[in-house]
Amino acid sequence: DAGVIQSPRHEVTEMGQEVTLRCKPISGHNSLFWYRQTMMRGLELLIYFNNNVPIDDSGMPEDRFSAKMPNASFSTLKIQPSEPRDSAVYFCASIAGSTDTQYFGPGTRLTVL
């Protein structure tokens, strides 16, 4: 089992540019979560999907952030336009059915200059 896959692992971009982060959950998992981790705020839930449908996006910071899950094996988190305060590590996690354990990907370290 390859686990949760995220790409890219590192992204450096300039302020104002569009950034797209990608996630492939574990096969068979039906819930997917996007988190952001910073030193100041810790680990924050941005949005989560159940069966490809966004259930709760209350953690999305503002309209510059959007997330999609077009199918059960792929999700994207997009930031447009990016700002330096978006610099963080973004994690994707998935769970299967009624279990409670979340499986995390390795994260994408985003730096916005």
Next chain:
Amino acid sequence: SQQGEEDPQALSIQEGENATMNCSYKTSINNLQWYRQNSGRGLVHLILIRSNEREKHSGRLRVTLDTSKKSSSLLITASRAADTASYFCATDGSNYKLTFGKGTLLTVNP
């Protein structure tokens, strides 16, 4: 707002010693989980304890839960250098949402 709050923020011990980390939370829960994060990596699930359980063991890990005090502790016995990591508690909400604390950074010195 953060549901789980770990303490201490940082803990440094010698290999072979036991490490205890605590977590406090504010609202009622269905379960509480502990995760480990090695530097530069994703979080890894360690153990889950349900609200009707008071203690749980997994290898060198022992977790306790006191729902009356809204607190939990994670004990790692006979620590190893490889246990060096950040440890997070996470409490559940509805629909499998987890709220994480800011973590305890554990350093085990060889």
